[in-house]
Amino acid sequence: MNDFAFSTVAHVVSETGAAGRLGQHIQSRFPNVRRALLVTDPGFLKTGLVDAPAASLRSAGLAVEIYSQVVADPPEVVVLEAVGAARAFRADIVIGLGGGSSMDVAKLIAVLADSDQPISGIYGIGNVKGARLPLVQIPTTAGTGSEVTNIAIVTTGATTKMGVVAPQLYADLVLLDAELTIGLPPAVTAATGIDAMVHAIEAYTSKHKKNPLSDILARKALGLLSANLITVCENGRDLAARQAMLLGAMLAGQAFSNAPVAAVHALAYPIGGIFHVPHGLSNSLVLPHVLRFNAPEAAGLYAELAEIVVPAATGSAEARAEALAVAMQQIATVTGIERTLQQVGIVEADLDRLADDAMLQTRLLGNNPRLVTREDARAIYAAAL
Ligand SMILES: NC(=O)c1ccc[n+]([C@@H]2O[C@H](COP(=O)([O-])OP(=O)(O)OC[C@H]3O[C@@H](n4cnc5c(N)ncnc54)[C@H](O)[C@@H]3O)[C@@H](O)[C@H]2O)c1
Ligand SMILES: [Fe+2]
Secondary structure, three states, rough: OOOOOOOOOOOEEEOHHHHHHHHHHHHHHHHOOEEEEEOOOOOHHHHOOOOHHOOOHOOOOOOEEEEEEOOOOHHHHHHHHHHHHHHHHHHEEEEEEEOOOHHHHHHHHHHHHHOOHHHHHEEOOOOOOOOOEEEEEOOOOOOOOHHHOOOEEEEOOOOEEEEEEOHHHHOOOOOOOOHHHHHOOHHHHHHHHHHHHHHHHHHHHHOOOOOOHHHHHHHHHHHHHHHHHHHHOOOOHHHHHHHHHHHHHHHHHHHHHHHHEEEEEHHHHHHHHHHHHHHHHHHHHHHHHHHHHHHHHHHHHHHHHHHHHOOOOOHHHHHHHHHHHHHHHHHHHHOOOOOOOOOOOOOOOHHHHHHHHOOHHHHHHOOOOOOOOOHHHHHHHHHHH
């Protein structure tokens, strides 16, 4: 077995209704904090589900400010504005309450609000200096796993994103509360759920950092996600299934935070960057085609995962790996999300640019079980067209 290291968030509470008791959770873990900044986006604010956690904080004696201007794939200017809001309010604890976008912004606020470092100095791996404000993460999508990752992704140009990777980005506390996710629209539920499944699949086949803890987490995550995804798309109010999705997405996040994702994400990023397709959907569009491309190197591992996602699959490792690809395509079909690049407005003439951009994702491509050349990337996009 290879040597490995594994890190994650120290405290996790998976409990339907936990967000309504946020004040008590914070009081017991951070008795000295007084001024809480809740970070969310306008879409989630509109659901009214911010009210209960905010009220709970107030009844625990904390002053509360809600920053609700996060946008999907947050641009740098939004992060800086949010940091400014935290400073103006003199926040002493930051709470991400939303999808990956809000949680990523919360991480960066916690790091930058009390620091002299400019944001330009923290991009890349291990460049954050010093301590951060206390940080709590409460996901409202079951997707990115950002609540337990040490990564924040910022949109830095018209089509470019940069990542901040640092141990300080691991939160102090995570609450998983299905009540927050009941209003998540079916299409967002499907795409974010597939994103979480991709995290588990790519962690399990990650080339250099695959490790036994990530493997266990990825397998458990895939079991929960594949058993509950269709249910929550068909009946968004099924709290038990919603809680299982949140848990699955978090376990997948713990897995890929230590055994990083690969070509599916590398090829998805340009789709999101250039065409503003949501992260989960971008992944879903290329997923089956990357699985088929990788099969010559990874069929054995995919077959192990097929036993979880499609237990009825039989035959050779290659046959079961193909069954996994088909099962993932079926999830997209049943949930009614887009299945081809053309459906999101991409045409043949765009494929060269997509392939060029995907090749820039060297960090991710290096984790892929099979070497991806530029021609391979273009062929995968062509298959997904
Ligand atoms: N840090 C990481 O580890 C990591 C990993 C993957 C992706 N990301 C980043 O995460 C972001 C994507 O996050 P996401 O897919 O969770 O989506 P998101 O946070 O961008 O939210 C998507 C939409 O869903 C709405 N929404 C969220 N929760 C809702 C709820 N409970 N009810 C109703 N509407 C709700 C929001 O208002 C928003 O319009 C991207 O910026 C991506 O780069 C980060
Ligand atoms: Fe992802």
